[in-house]
Amino acid sequence: MFRRESRLTAARRGLDIAVGDAVRAADGLSLDWTIDSAGTRTRYGLLRWDDIVRARFPRPDWRRLAAVPALLRRLRRSGYERRLRREARSFALVIFGVHYLYLLFVALSLGAGCLLPLLLPAALRPWSLVAVPVAAYAILAALMAITRGRPFYCAHLVDDTAFTHDHAAGREPRMPPRLDALAARIRAAEGTADEIVVIGHSSSSFLGIELLDRVLAADPGFGTRGTPVSFVTLGSVIPWIALDAPASGMRAALARVAAAGHIGWLDVRAPWDWLSIHLRDPLTASDVPSPGKGRPATIYVRLEDLIEARLIRRRRWNLFRMHFQLLMSSRDRQGFDYLAFVTGPEPVHATIERLGTAQAGFAPGMAVRIEA
Known part of the structure; x- marks a missing residue:
């Protein structure tokens, strides 16, 4: 460039x-x-530091599932979200927006996974319940792949935020x-x-x-x-x-x-x-x-x-x-x-x-x- x-x-x-x-x-x-x-x-x-980026981006979805809600809860309770919105309205809209978009994808994936038993014969429905988490995880992975690039950059911005706050706390060695x-x-x-x-x-x-x-x-x-x-x-x-x-x-x-x-x-x-x-x-x-x-x-x-x-x-x-x-x-x-x-x-x-x-x-x- x-x-x-x-x-x-x-x-x-x-x-x-x-x-x-x-x-x-x-x-x-x-x-x-x-x-x-x-x-x-x-x-x-x-x-x-592209090697550090490659090691952290993108994270497995199972790690995001646990980390994103915990991070958002901490940032809201500490008042960080309010202060960042005060100082950077557009920036905060993007950063928090992609996190809430990720949570929406999680909910949509789980909802779609729960519909799976309704599409199967009644005799198979009890057994299909065990497939709900697997199907939901697969749908979530597909959604993250689709929105990885523009205009959402969802996976990248969520993982970048995790890196930034880990670095702030001294957890990125x-x-x-x-x-x-x-x-x-x-x-x-x-x-x-x-x-x-x-x-x-x-x-x-x-x-x-x-x-x-x-x-x-x-x-x-x-x-x-x-x-x-x-x-x-x-x-x-x-x-x-x-x-x-x-x-x-x-x-x-x-x-x-x-x-x-x-x-x-x-x-x-x-x-x-x-x-x-x-x-x-x-x-x-x-x-x-x-x-x-x-x-x-x-x-x-x-x-x-x-x-x-x-x-x-x-x-x-x-x-x-x-x-x-x-x-x-x-x-x-x-x-x-x-x-x-x-x-x-x-x-x-x-x-x-x-x-x-x-x-x-x-x-x-x-x-x-x-x-x-």
Whole structure:
């Protein structure tokens, strides 16, 4: 996707962007490539955790049958569902909607399974009762397979939610070592480049917080010795995990990274993206005190700047496609373009400083859209 979209950005903006071949790191931690554009070379590393996703998605239906009602009951009793709906109406509608849709599928499957004896001869009906659970389970499995993709993404979103809350409670043991290893690599990169930028899209927005917190815990002076460090979140879902009661470690990490003013932070928001949380800044929305205006700096991106009206009509309800639109080329030469942003000649830290300084002067409650 990066290679394809960079060609589009280069053509639209009259740039020369050369993307090197992607190479898997020897330790398997990342997929790495280089980009050359306008005399600037960018080394781009993508943290790999697709193996963790494959190990957890999709889960067997028998596990969902037990886990989904228990999770929904816990989130409702703790007040999490109410708080998330307050901070992210569209996001909560999607997330809780697919869970209640799953429960509806369970009820429909059980009902259809109970009809099975009525279709058989009277002599076989007593024996057919033992087949009801098997038939209902098979129907449920078929429904989940049918709704796995768009527009529902039911199995994926239900399993993704389970991963997020397990990670919040420290019950996902495979992710912390991955973040520890990448944190060590980022620390070692200080002094080897003009700047270091950590980028988190979607769930990687909260993983990026944990990653930087690990770096700062090991080296509080990181980012103060001449190599600027920046953090960029796109399509952020930080409150999704931070509002959960067991996520005390995440909230503490969020507060520490927010307080590290020498690390720039830019939050790129898309109000049209139903799979992101964008009504307020991620700190306030997570019940974490904000250090002040301009932290993080913010860019609001219009969908009309990214794709043509005919494509909007076609893709609007393809929620995952819309969620990834922020990482793609922009049709508007003056609007935000992710490829131009990460490969362009202006350092990311300079962009963040410029935006943060401008936004710090605005009064609270003012709606601000800044082009980049």
